[in-house]
Amino acid sequence: MSKDNGADTSCCAACGIAEVDDVKLKKCTHCDLVRYCSDACQKNHTSQHEEACIKRAAELRDELLFKQPESTNLGDCPICCLPLPLDLEKSGMYQCCSKVVCYGCSHANQRREFEERRHRKCSFCREPLPTTDEGCDKQRMKRVEANDPIALGMEGVERKMEGDYRSAYKYLLKAAELGNAEAHFKLAGLYHEGHGVEKDRGKAIYHLEEAAIGGHPYARYDLGYDAEEYGISERAVRHWIISANLGDDNSIKSLMAAYRGGFVSKEDLADALRGHQAAVDATKSPQREAAEEYRRSLASVECT
Incomplete structure (x- = not known):
């Protein structure tokens, strides 16, 4: 009953x-x-x-929709098994296998290859890295033809950047159907702007929700912003608490503003701050710090 x-x-x-x-x-x-x-x-x-x-x-x-995801849509580095940082400049995707590896692991691999005078290979699958644009394109399309959701999503992004919105939509839709949360996020943008498709707020929100369910913190933040725009502050706060717990800085800023406006309790804000810090700390390691220090040293040399 x-x-x-x-x-x-x-x-x-x-x-x-x-x-x-x-x-x-x-x-x-x-x-x-x-x-x-x-x-x-x-x-x-x-x-x-x-x-x-x-x-x-x-x-x-x-x-x-409002269930806290266990991790972001990025997941863990397949080598060190630590959560990937939200800052995309701190990781990179290998086109040979579509694996996203943190720069801590890729830097350690490059350093070992340099010391042992070996040819560069993928940190994950050990496939030799291509040395030409043609080689890169061949690897990328091989993964696209294999219906790899990450490769399909990246191809959709490439087509979008080229202004080929219809092709972008096709690739992104296929990637989204295969569970790529980032593809859902990009599709939401296409529907919001009316690029390659008719503007449709309902479909834009649907794809933002699908991305958020998949752990996409920026999609979750946007849903909170949309709810706030429509005067649904309670719903906005629920979204921002979830994305703050995934490590999103903007959600913390929005929660602090909501606290000043009386829409968030002191206890809930404190919990969100702790969750945010825990998510950020989980992405740190000595190996990643070493890689970041190396990048900073290169930047300082370029500036002199």
Whole structure:
């Protein structure tokens, strides 16, 4: 018996037939409140069930949307197994295998190769790195043709930068369908700007939500900003707390502003600050610090 609307889920909500060996009931395609013995029964029951269905479907969507992801969409470095930093300048993708490796690991690998006078190889799969643009293109397209979601997403970004929005949409959509949260984030941008597709706020928000569910902190921040623009401060704060816990700096700034406006309690802000710091600290290691120090030394040489 569903406690949400009192419906007996052991029987078809339309005709009342009970589930037996030769009658299998299926849940409503949008909610978990009722079950039906056939598509015809579900269609006939639409007018009676629609209001409760829409309400429950929205509740289920929010349960999924506001669940704290275990990690960002970037995940962990496949070599050191530490969370990848949100700063994309501190990691890089190898086109041969589409693996994103932190600069701590790639720097350590490059240093070893230099000391042992070896040819440069991928830090992860050990494939020799191409020395020409043609070689890079060949590796990239090999991964695209293999339907690698990361490679498809990167190809979509490349096409977008070239102004080929229709092709960008095609690649990004395919990558998103394969679970690439960054592709969802980029698709939201296309729908927001109307590049390659008609402007559609609903679809833009949908793709932002899918990206946020996948752990994309910037998509989550944008959802909070959108909610604030529409005067839904409570919803905005919920989004920013989640993205702050993923290490997003802008979400912390927004939460502090919301605190000054009386929309966030002192306790919730303190929890968010601790979560943010923990997320940032989790991305640090001596090896990554050494790589960063090396980059700083190169920058100082270039400036002299």
